[in-house]
Amino acid sequence: MKSLILCTMLLFTNLAFAELAIVVHPSNDSNFDESVINRIYTGKEKSFSNGNKVIPLSQEANSAVTEEFNSKVLSKTSSQLKAYWSKLIFTGKGTPPKELESDAEVIKMVAANPDTIGFVSAAAVSDNVKVVLTF
Structure with a gap:
């Protein structure tokens, strides 16, 4: 019984500290830092540094990767972000x-649209996108 609980705790610990990757189209040569990502995902930044309009993509609000992104990058809970x-x-x-x-x-x-930006689990990244930051 103790080993089952320990295994379960380890599994959730790994999920809670999974690395996130911010991804853009491979042709996007814009500059990124944590502040830029925060402004994009709070609607304060409307374009990339290369001048193209930015289309931010998120994942479902109740997903683990979204919870991690909201916490690590935006410093907000899902309910705070929803209210915002x-x-x-x-x-x-x-x-x-x-x-x-x-x-x-x-x-x-x-991968299909140069004007988009998204976040994914770092383990899910493919050669079809470019990682600009990890958290």
Whole structure:
């Protein structure tokens, strides 16, 4: 019984500390740092440093990777972020990132559109996208 509990705890510990990768289209030569990513995902930055319009992609709000992104990158809980976006939507000042279902969907969309940016589990990254930051 103790070993089962220990194994379960280790599994969740690994999930809670999974590395995240911020990915863009391979042709995107913009500059990125944590501040830029934060501004993009809070609707304060509307374009990449190369001048192209930015289309941020997210994953479902209840996914582990989204929870990790919100905590590590935005320093917000899901409920704080939901309240933030509700206010911006209500006042007509912003639109939240498009939510996709999985790492694979984010990678597929980013690989197909140079104006997108997304976050995925680092283990899911493929050669179809470029990693610009990891957390």
